[in-house]
Amino acid sequence: MAAPKASLHLVAPVWNGGTRGIGGLSRVVAPEGNQKKGRSLLQFLADRFYDVEALRDHLLRKQVSKVHQKNRPFNHINQRYGPYVAGAYFILKQGGAVRFQGREWIRPNQRGHFSLDFLKLQAVPVEAVDASGCAINYQGLDSLLALKELQSLWLQRCPHVDDWCLSRLHPLASSLQELSLAGCPRVSERGLACLHHLWNLRRLDISDLPAVSSPGLTRILVEEMLPSCEVLGADWAQGLKLGPEEQPRDTAGPTPA
């Protein structure tokens, strides 16, 4: 897409009708497609021997099941201590941080250990969750959605959070005020469209989302969709080429509508 000169209008991407051609799989490749240049020894052998192919499949399946294992719900903790403690335990086990109402942040240390003092906070709601970099996925959100008074949720750089996960956040609409999705590789503008359920949202961070096709336009549309929310990230002028005399102005940018 040609970038027009700055301080003019942002051209909306035109839907080029008729691309339902026979074309190969190039259109359907996810931005994070693992196309390694140069074939590894394992791939070479797997093409020639059934045993190696079966081994490779087994290793790939093990990776997938590891993520599933990390996201399993802790039902016994839920039954004994209640949903808040179960949710907090889940997040801490994944490597994230939790803050109960009126308390400090609880984080696991370098080796992943954390103190179990919070087990007595059965009736104290969880207010903030920092799940940055955790391997939380669609299944794992079960534990988070039970935290009915959650006000702030940070999902920065989570590799498995995608559009499906965002569509699941609507039960938190009455309490959630801050959401951060910065750097999630699988979140695209289609998932951002279902954030309109979160009418209480005041801060939304959508910076650095590689799967979003036009960050500037997406930010404008999200701001229109959530009028009372402050949308961070994706500068509207991102992707535009600025002339040399206009450089200092690009950090300001026009006030959002």
Place this chain on the structure above:
Amino acid sequence: MSEIKKKIQSILPGGDWNPLYDTSYLPPEGSDVVIVGGGVLGLSVAYWLKKLEKPRGAIRVLVVERDHTYSRASTVLSVGGIRQQFSVPENVQLSLFSVDFLRNINEYLAVADDPPLDIQFNPSGYLLLASEKGAAIMENNVKVQRQEGAKVCLMSPEQLRNKFPWINTEGVALASYGMEHEGWFDPWCLLQGLRRKVQSMGVLFCRGEVTRFVSSSNLMKTASGEEVNLKRIHEVHVKIDQSLEYQPVECAIVVNAAGAWSGQVAELAGIGNGPPGTLQGTKLPVELRKRYVYLWHCPQGPGLETPFVIDPSGTYFRREGLGHNYLGGCSPTEEEEPDPGNLEVDHDFFQDRVWPPLAQRVPAFETLKVRSAWAGYYDYNTFDQNGVVGPHPLVINMYFATGFSGHGLQQAPAVGRAVAEMVLEGHFQTINLSSFLFSRFYSGEKVQEHNII
């Protein structure tokens, strides 16, 4: 030099060497299952057959598709929506499983060394509007849907205006909004993903047309002493594209997944040849019906949160992409059915039948500009607009997976699994689709769906 290399490769074991002439374009001489039709339903059946078979590699499957560019296939011309807001509980279950399949598509359809699939799912949900007359039916439907596990909420006109200020709620008494598991996606990607996976599992593809079934019949007596003529298909004659040559393929099971042309394939098998009113005389009531889809641009139109909106008049629309483009259309009434002979688009239909209700429902659509349009076929089931799944009672080795009248794409993964279970086990295991069997056409029990667009 390359000719010699090719010749040597074909002679070595594993190559297809035929000393008389090259037959690599012909289908094999025998195959356990022949699937007529290579669209999303046919490929889904092939996938689940290969996935559920025991032991691995036991079943040989051949998919016969005469249109290798898929230029007239309903799958790729579809608008790509998926919803659970149906009135028949089996439809809701089928749709829920299919959404599950789509969400985990990279686990189901993973092929080593190939990039993961991105079906571009928009989880924006469906918004069905109902007038005064339809409000009670809608409430009942939502109760059924919630029982099956769909996440649907009912909205009053007041709530509708608050949430979507661009809607004109005049004439709307109730609305049902799908919060999760509903939306739209790219059907071409699903088709290619299935094709790629199914090829890696060893299913053979043939570019040809089924012209004849060779079958044998047996006069048998039922338990009550009646005489029935049971037929069994032994061979399928596959005519090669653009040639007079055909290959007889010996088969054990034939799956009719030919979409809009399933009625013609069923006639080839002799289904419906008999005195009317008997089981032999009951035809497969699936016909071609042409439907138009229009793409327009409206810069003041509804924003990013727009769901797939279905008006009480039957008109529907959804957003497409980020640039204020919208797709939509309307199903014509029985009298206005266009001629399904070709896929030409009638633009007057948009002016007369689609635009007025749209502009009335969404005032911003009064100024819009149509960018393009296309037409596709519904495999329309004239009996009750719901799918036909399972074996035929008389032609005992023909299985149907067709007749979904516009919601085949969204139920394809689940229907594929149901047919594979029927073929491999003899009965439905996960979702019970016994009310979708062929015999209902003879006994007259309609599975009427109140939510077809």
